[in-house]
Amino acid sequence: MTDSTLAHMFWSRVDESGALPAHVVKRGGRWLTLTWAEAGERVANAAQALLALGRQKGEAVALLSGSRAEWVWADFAILSAGCITVPIYSTYTPEQIADLVNERRLGRCRAAAGKEDGP
Numbered sequence: 001m002t003d004s005t006l007a008h009m010f011w012s013r014v015d016e017s018g019a020l021p022a023h024v025v026k027r028g029g030r031w032l033t034l035t036w037a038e039a040g041e042r043v044a045n046a047a048q049a050l051l052a053l054g055r056q057k058g059e060a061v062a063l064l065s066g067s068r069a070e071w072v073w074a075d076f077a078i079l080s081a082g083c084i085t086v087p088i089y090s091t092y093t094p095e096q097i098a099d100l101v102n103e104r105r106l107g108r109c110r111a112a113a114g115k116e117d118g119p
């Protein structure tokens with residue numbers, strides 16, 4: 001395989017499979033199919049936002065979310081910005097999260113809360 005990073009692999013897939021289905025997500029009680037091009041647009045927008053917030057290549061970025069398509073998009077956005085994903089799982093206790101954030105010296109950690117659609 002010629003792609004050297006997960007981000008390169010993702011973007012190669014976006015280029016090769018733009019109009020093909022990438023994810024199926026449940027929104028408002030309905031299942032929606034998103035193409036690779038649509039997933040790529042979400043990832044590119046999030047990566048640009050990270051850079052606009054001042055994130056630097058090699059910097060650790062915490063990602064706190066349950067299992068959902070947005071987690072995948074955020075992870076690829078972090079990698080595409082040249083940063084390092086530090087996964088913080090929603091099953092961690094507040095103490096575990098505090099230890100991880102302090103150990104990695106993460107300056108900011110944002111999480112979106114809300115009702116998730118789907119099973």
